[in-house]
Amino acid sequence: MIFGNLMFIQKRKLINLGGLQSWTRAIATQQKFKDKVIIKVKGGTGGAGCSSFGREKFVPYGPPDGGNGGDGGSVYIATRPGIFNNLSHLLSHYKADSGTNGKGGNCHGSLGSSSIIYVPPGTIVKEIKNLNEEEEQGSSYPVQWVQRPGNERLPKVALEGPSFEEEAERQAQELLHSKSPPMDPYPIVYSMMDDGGKPRILCRGGIGGFGNVHFLNEKNRSPKFATKGLKGQSKVFELELKTLCDIGLVGLPNAGKSTLLNSLTRASSTVGDYEFTTLQPHLGTVRLISDNHIPVSFRLADIPGLIEGASEGRGLGFEFLRHVERAKLLCMVIDISPRAKISCTEAFQQLWKELEEYNPDLLKRLSVVIANKADLSSQKQLQGLEEMVFNKRRTIRVIPISATQRQGMDVLLRCMADAYSNLSVV
Ligand SMILES: Nc1nc2c(ncn2[C@@H]2O[C@H](COP(=O)(O)OP(=O)(O)OP(=O)(O)O)[C@@H](O)[C@H]2O)c(=O)[nH]1
């Protein structure tokens, strides 16, 4: 009986797990493809410096020993290929940690930890607003003071020369200038290409405050003040994904683009025998070893179906064409089976016209025409397409394949790799 109950619980757990998995997968697939986002970024605040004095047995009037506050953490941005395809994972706000306050006995505060925002390669980062611009204007830093408990006032006037307060302000500015990092480019504009994932700064953390040790001078032998840490930079950025993939698969709906992507890569784009199965681009990476034993890899994207009039905004229209613009090279996928709605030559002409009307430069990126569903078609249909492509441009190759049966894949991959390596050389 007990055994029976256990089995039942385990079974129920399994069922629940299964349900949860499929539910999370459904959410993951529904996640929107985002190619433009605005984010607000803030560096951490510096910790406050400490105002304290040495207290030891038999040592009256110990020296000042307040430690510095830790610097606030900074926020960086870096590329991470293969994990993110678009910008939908980004949050609206990012903040690095603040530094901690300094302590007595010359103990410095710890640094705030920095954070890195990861984006896919091909993202353009633009600074659109600096939220603490007013504070950054001018050559002096906005120094704020921490006073020792007991709230002893800063003497307003010294007997001779500048007051203690003026002198301390001058010293603080000097310290801050000596510690300030090199200037950032203003405004920040980064083009995040494949740069090996090197992080670049977005917002610097504030410099930590200075302990009272720094304000010891000939006139003031017991400074009872320290500075607070500076605020971190706070900026608004616009991130835009400019390059989506190396090779984009374009074609009419139902041509077999997703099937081809799935068979060449580990992507799992939904395949369906109806139009507009794919509404957002899907990406996969092709990894090959060339004849010279050099590894070659390129990113392939299945771009949603294009229909007649897309260049005027019909169907997925501009949305779709924007994705096409983000591919470095294009491959047309054409259904050459008799089941297709229109003949393969008509399909080719339609695709050519739409791309030309949207942006004639796109046609220069066309390197291969993939004649898909060759398992269902006759030689005659293929010849008709070959002639038409040849008349348009001789350099474009027509490759018959069957994406479902994985036939013709070797020739296709070789052709894609050649086109991609020619592009890299240029
Ligand atoms: N016989 C045959 N059927 C294929 C081949 N390639 C794809 N198909 C079928 O064609 C149908 C459409 O395939 P998809 O990969 O969804 O087409 P798509 O171009 O991504 O379509 P959209 O996302 O709607 O633009 C599916 O039923 C596939 O099984 C092929 O080489 N031979």
Ligand SMILES: [Mg+2]
């Ligand atoms: Mg599809």
